[in-house]
Amino acid sequence: MRTSPRRPLILKRRKLSLPVEDAPASHHSAGRDEPDGRCKTVPSGRQPSDTDASAQKFPAGIKIVNHPTMPNTQLVLIPKHANIQSIIAALTAKGKECGSSGPNKFILISGGDGTPRPVCSQGEHGQTNLDPDIGACVTKAVDEGKKSVSQDPEDVGMEDDTPLQTVKRLVPRLIVEGERENDEGGAVNCALDESLTNIQWLGKMSSDGLGSCNVKQELEDKENQAPEPEGSRREESFSVLPCSSSVSWQDSISERPPYSYMAMIQFAINSTDRKRMTLKEIYTWIEDHFPYFKHIAKPGWKNSIRHNLSLHDMFVRETSANGKISFWTIHPDANRCLTLDQVFKSLDPGSPMQVQPCEAQQKRLLPELQKSVPGGNGMKSEVPGGSGLTERKMKLLLPRVSSYLVPVQFLLNQPFLQQPPGKTPLSPAPVCSASTADWTKSNERVQITSKANLHVEEPSPFLPMPSVKEDTIAVKEEAASSPVKKEEEEAVHFSSSYTNLKSPTRKLPDMQASMLDEGPSPFLPLLPVKEEDPFEVKNDCRFTILKENVPLTSWKAEKTFYAAKSQARKIPDMQVIRRRESGSRRKQRLVLPCAEEPLLVFPEGNSSDSGLVSDFSFLQESQPLAHPTEQSCTQDSCSFKTPIKDKLIKMPASSTPCKPIGTAPPAGGSEPCRVTPLNKEGGLLDFSPVRFPRGTTLTPFKDSLELLGFSSPPFNDIPLFESPRQLLNNKSPDMTSGPFTSSPTFEPHSAKRCSKELQIGSCTNRSLTEGLVLDTMNDSLSKILLDISFTGLEDDDFEVDNVSWSQLIPELR
């Protein structure tokens, strides 16, 4: 799939594809997609039988049958003599044959036929080599896992090494039904084990190795690449590289940072003590920290920086006392104090930072996080597994809506999760508070530079307003102008309204509800646009807005309030400069005299907590919100373009166009405005199951596999069982959590949430769903989960302790 060079990784969904593209036909890689989407080749030259979908036979005696109970799931019955190639091919062929609508989970079950298994079945079909591409990918992946494996696919351990040794060297052992470890001998010389292990390894490879392959390809293509396609390829490589990839964009000028411009700007600005930067400094900072932009990126990236600075309201331009230097700051209400240090952690103090979003920190600190939430508020049970958290964690860094619009997420985690180990805590809250304090109190002699006429020029977040940007005013300190009493009054009026708006108990103004109910305001579209007197126009607009209590969100209103207040107080010192009618789109500025620092009328403790206080208090308030609108207003404190849209989504009975809410409203509508500090993208607190299309549950484990490096043995502690009964009887915590607990930071509770099936299996019946799902979504072997479910054993009276697999799986007979 083509990936965009524009999109940062963190915004992308990982699309994992089987890295056997263009594989030679001689290899045993899975058949590639044919135009009709069906499997082209099958190992050993056999085509999968398409006569019986329920018991399809594949080479090496592999059978794939439909799972008796689980939809989109098939049982892969693997004879002991099956080799890895056969299994992979069969699975792939099956997946491709079924297409995107077919089953996406495969339960891998060994045959258990009792026949002496060959010592090594790798060469059974005369095929011992992996696809070179796969091998290369695997090698890369293994290399990344600090494994010393030659790139020669033949050296991946398929021949020189005993298969099992190779497997065991490469990947952790996998639990396999019907297989058991030889207690005495330790290692089971089992081709199936190898195969399954290799399947897992393939699944790993599909995510890691592919990236490596892409990196490899990237390196090969880089020489001849123009910047644009180069970025594309890099992007692609990023899309599959694991967090722990050794290919760090920080070490490579060719790697585009996985951050949006907005995020990088935040990084830059927050890297300074004063939380402000000139444009040039931002350029420099980005170039210094992301060499890509210095060496590779097209010059247009600076344009994008400027574009982002102007576009996002969170970026506020201030001017120096003399008005000659423009500083870009982040509005305190929007500033999460996000820094590069917070999104990275140094794995090795002596080594450069590696691409490692602090997901591990987050996971490790999750228990603390949960403890920090009184009562848990249901969080504990909803703490996702590692991968889900990973994605959500990543979203914390997203430049999208969630990243800065709803600082709750960030604040929730920041004190616990954002601190790089071994580093001096950034103390985000104090920093932010300080920043906010500076912003709201001292203001550092910095003149507030307002953006375009907020009320008039910028459409109301709730109302489609006509653009009157061409006839707005700029207020400057340099010159004086005759005061306008009317304006003063209106300004005062506005300040009062604004104060109310910002009051701790503020709630949505009545007008808001009416607007939401009635649609666009009848006033705003009628705003007069008088060429002759833009100032008058502006006043009218403002007054109209005030009268209607348009819920201007805090800081946007704040800016306006600066203007209004200043106008009220310093009219003589100001000059109303009518914007020239040349059609200029330049952002209007409001430069206040240094001597007239705006005095904020924010209510105590509410105006400038940078979202920290309020946000964290939200976490501490575990009880359900009694007044959702209040929370809404809390969010109102961040009035940004996108967040406003977001808020609209949550607005009750909103008649304004809004994006449909992803989750169904609560039954009964008892909570019309179910305000959550999280965003629609499912922030940290949104632990709802992540689902694939077609209802497939994307288990956190899916991604936890990604997190599990090659060096981590997620399955080491999982016993092997000879029979289903044994398997069920051994449903010990270790077994239940099994691979999930392999991560030292894994939240035990999340194991139960690793998949819907698992929940069902552990709660409603005695089936197990665990481990390995071979996800063939999008024709890819992305993840493997050993999924064991035997509804026939639900009955406690099922006393066939020695029941064999074949008794449960007729096809095994």
Add this chain to the structure above:
DNA sequence: TAAAATGTTTATTTAA
């Protein structure tokens, strides 16, 4: 004064 830098806005493309 021209060029460069900076700032604003709109439009388009792309991926999710």
Add this chain to the structure above:
DNA sequence: TTAAATAAACATTTTA
């Protein structure tokens, strides 16, 4: 449909 990236036009300011 939306967010982000990108390009571009244009305006304004700064600098050489």
